Amino acid sequence: MINTRAKLRVRVERFPIRGSFTIARGSKTEAVVVVAEVAAAGHVGRGECVPYARYGESVDGVAARIAGLEGEIAAGLDRARLQERLPAGAARNALDCALWDLEAKTTGRPVHALLGLPAPEPRLTCYTLSLDAPEAMARAAAAAGRPLLKLKLGAPGDAERLAAIRAAVPQARLVVDANEGWSAEVLPRMMAACAQARVELIEQPLPAADDGALASIPRPVPVCADESVHDRAGLAALRDRYDAINIKLDKAGGLTEALALADAAERQGFFLMVGCMLATSLAMAPAMLVAQRARIVDLDGPLLLAHDREPGLRYEGALAFPPAPELWG
Structure with a gap:
């Protein structure tokens, strides 16, 4: 109190x-x-x-x-x-x-001690590439020099983007985020393109209102719910459509619900991704506790800013480190 x-x-x-x-x-x-x-x-x-x-x-x-x-x-x-x-x-x-x-x-x-959790450790984070022309995204992927890239897609030319990026960074791990930008009609073709490019995960390929189609479409690449899941209330309805869920504190309404959502999702057979909105280290800091149990971590928001708040999270290459007490928690 x-x-x-x-x-x-x-x-x-x-x-x-x-x-x-x-x-x-x-x-x-x-x-x-x-x-x-x-x-x-x-x-x-x-x-x-x-x-x-x-x-x-x-x-x-x-x-x-x-x-x-x-x-x-x-x-x-x-x-x-x-x-x-x-x-x-x-x-x-x-x-x-x-x-x-x-x-x-x-x-x-x-906070980790208050929750009875072990001290958090550094986690490998995605680095997000903004949606652009295939050649521009391929150049950005090569220039980033990161082992785990998240590609913003969801527009005509996505198959060409994937091919160009994979050619530019043959060893990088890739995650795709379509932001509800595909339709059920193009999804099988885009699934095949993602599989060809060795994409590890596809976030929210279809609009949330239309994602029932995922239940009847083969998924050669695991699919992750983002806009389709906020908190525990809607989780059960997604089991036949998705393989993973993206937990964002802004959707869940805080760390309290995010941790409860992670528990419920794992019990129902989903694996976890933890994500963020475009924000500073203060928003990333509590999400680092959820990141400890996530297969894919996407907490690169501060890396996309011209400047972060001080003090901020420490990033060393692709590693995001837990926050110092001066920042949060």
């Missing part, structure tokens, strides 16, 4: 992207994040979220939803009650992670 003198602050921050970032839905040149801070007993807990229009969220709406709980935070709102007060989504994520961070700082125990 948070001290009754707890105070809540909410702010919006903007971080320019290095160049631009393009997916099947469009391009952006900056990451816009909402930060929640809960202060009590001389300590401040922080959490960061990214409102996502695809899920009906806006920056102003998420900031207002967080700020609307100011009185309840002051009165001692805890994480368990927060799960009931807010639905899964960005606003709950920022507050949930801020409350975890505050408890760690006030007790002097890291």
